[in-house]
Amino acid sequence: MTFEYELSVPTTASPADVWALWSDIGSWHAWDPAVERVAMEGHFAEGAAGTMSLVGGIEAPFVLEIVEPGARFLDRLTIGDLVIRIDHQVSATDGGAEVLVRTTVEGPGADDIGPMVTGDTPRALEALTGMAEKSS
Template identity: 80%
Template sequence: MSFEYEHTVTTTASPEDVWALWSDVGSWHCWDPAVERVALEGHFAEGAAGTLCLAGGVEAPFMLEIVEPHARYLDRLTIGDLVIRIDHQVTATDGGAQVLVRTTVEGDGAADIGPMVTGDTPKALEALIGLAEQQS
């Protein structure tokens, strides 16, 4: 089973301002209500792994599968038999940037878990761009 979700927002912040928040895993809890804390082993680069503590105390190992500085990163979380991939993309626009987040959940129960995983995505993206716009 699988579940897919996508959400896009625009901002007056630059891709670099958005990237600064994305690549600072210590700040994820400031803009993503689903995240309590993140521990990353090493630098924000492909293959780096760590632990994500979600709201409610659920801990999940994650890995950065793709990192394209100032443009894109894809992380993979594993929770039991579920694999959750979240693809984050930022592209420059006239006067700012477009931010896209695409989430794919695979495994038994994906159709049930997917909406819970993505429920806070619009709120998280609004908080992200709010912080990015303050930095710009």
């Protein structure tokens, strides 16, 4: 079973300002309401792994599967039999950037769990772009 979700939002921030927040795992809790804390071994690069502590006491191991500095990263979380991939992309536009987040949930119950996983995405992107705009 697979669930897919995608959301794209414009911002007046530059791609570099968005990337600065994405690549700083210590800031994730400040803009993503589902995240309490993130710990990662090594640098923000492909293959780096860590643990994400989510609201509700959920601990999820994650791996950065793709990292294209300044443009894109894809992280994979594993929670029991579920695999959650979140693809984050930012691209320049006239006067700012376009931020795209694409989430795929695979495994038993994905259609039921997916909406819960992605429910905070609009608020997370609003907070992320707001913080990025303030720093630009």
